[in-house]
Amino acid sequence: MLQIPWKTKGIVLTAPQPYKNEVKDVADFIEKILAPSGVNLVVLQTRYRYRFQRHPECMGYDPLSPEDVKMLLEACRRCGIKLIPKMNLLGHQSGLHNTPSDGILHGHAVDGVTDFRDGLLRAYPMLDETPGAETGFYARHLCLSHPLLPSILFDLMDELLDVFEADAMHIGCDEAFNIGLCPRCAGTPPHILFSTYINMLRDHLAERGAKTLMWSDRLLSSAETGYHAYEASANGTDGAIDIVNKDIVCCDWHYESHDEYRSVGVFADKGFRMMISPWKDRESAGKFLRYAIEHDRGHIDGYLQTTWCSSGELARHYLYGAPPQWHNTPALIETLNEHFLSPDAIRRNA
Numbered sequence: 032m033l034q035i036p037w038k039t040k041g042i043v044l045t046a047p048q049p050y051k052n053e054v055k056d057v058a059d060f061i062e063k064i065l066a067p068s069g070v071n072l073v074v075l076q077t078r079y080r081y082r083f084q085r086h087p088e089c090m091g092y093d094p095l096s097p098e099d100v101k102m103l104l105e106a107c108r109r110c111g112i113k114l115i116p117k118m119n120l121l122g123h124q125s126g127l128h129n130t131p132s133d134g135i136l137h138g139h140a141v142d143g144v145t146d147f148r149d150g151l152l153r154a155y156p157m158l159d160e161t162p163g164a165e166t167g168f169y170a171r172h173l174c175l176s177h178p179l180l181p182s183i184l185f186d187l188m189d190e191l192l193d194v195f196e197a198d199a200m201h202i203g204c205d206e207a208f209n210i211g212l213c214p215r216c217a218g219t220p221p222h223i224l225f226s227t228y229i230n231m232l233r234d235h236l237a238e239r240g241a242k243t244l245m246w247s248d249r250l251l252s253s254a255e256t257g258y259h260a261y262e263a264s265a266n267g268t269d270g271a272i273d274i275v276n277k278d279i280v281c282c283d284w285h286y287e288s289h290d291e292y293r294s295v296g297v298f299a300d301k302g303f304r305m306m307i308s309p310w311k312d313r314e315s316a317g318k319f320l321r322y323a324i325e326h327d328r329g330h331i332d333g334y335l336q337t338t339w340c341s342s343g344e345l346a347r348h349y350l351y352g353a354p355p356q357w358h359n360t361p362a363l364i365e366t367l368n369e370h371f372l373s374p375d376a377i378r379r380n381a
């Protein structure tokens with residue numbers, strides 16, 4: 032396990048599935064495996080999977096109850112871990128379930144495959160940037176100019192902040208390709224649409240005393256950084272980096288192997304604080320970590336590991352030795368074991 036020189040060691044976990052009785056296992060995973068590994072931040076990928084009171088129509092599949100959230104929150108607090116909710120507030124509004132089905136709406140529905148709309152668009156299809164499309168080019172997007180959007184989103188965000196008792200929220204906003212396509216948005220440059228929207232979300236969270244974290248790929252130029260059009264923007268949003276509020280924490284995710292991670296320097300030059308976020312590939316995670324340590328100009332807050340599998344699947348593996356289910360999970364486990372989790376914590380529970 033590489034020693035991380037930053038104050039934050041975090042992990043993004045998908046919300047456990049109450050229907051499969053996973054909440055207690057994930058709480059145990061946090062206490063028995065993550066805490067002894069030095070983890071001090073859990074970002075819970077909740078999306079719409081919560082029993083919202085003000086907008087129950089927006090509930091996602093297999094939602095968490097307030098009691099489920101409290102169980103996770105208490106486990107985190109017992110071991111000094113901060114728990115914050117994560118939503119996807121731009122793209123990733125639809126998709127396919129992972130295989131074997133684990134309730135995680137994260138698979139990519141490409142052209143010709145019918146996608147499942149997540150909670151908000153299922154309830155309010157008029158908020159879709161491309162409502163008439165057969166498929167959302169693997170993931171549907173919200174229309175950033177729809178006048179109904181802010182009031183609904185703010186209600187949903189407020190409820191999650193309240194139940195998580197959180198002083199921060201991760202707003203997602205990665206891989207946003209479908210920007211400026213509808214008649215309301217057309218004519219406004221993508222970086223203006225994007226930055227206006229991000230600042231609106233940030234201001235709402237700040238009014239509630241909460242910090243904003245986001246995936247920062249849309250703030251990077253693909254041409255200037257050399258990253259492909261998923262890890263950085265080729266759709267004109269990158270000019271937003273000069274407009275969005277500098278107190279947003281940029282979560283810089285890169286899953287491919289690169290010789291240089293130029294985004295580390297970009298965020299320092301532009302005056303942002305950042306975290307680095309690798310995923311399942313052991314080699315690229317190691318390269319990214321080493322590059323960031325070498326090129327840190329005091330602007331890196333931490334290491335935020337992504338997982339994207341079911342958190343119940345991870346918990347069952349580390350607590351009971353259950354074999355991984357999703358095809359990406361074995362590689363992820365290798366990476367977690369090498370770079371992220373303490374060998375003692377794994378051994379004690381083996």
Ligand SMILES: [Zn+2]
Nearest residue numbers: 174175213216
């Ligand atoms: Zn629009």
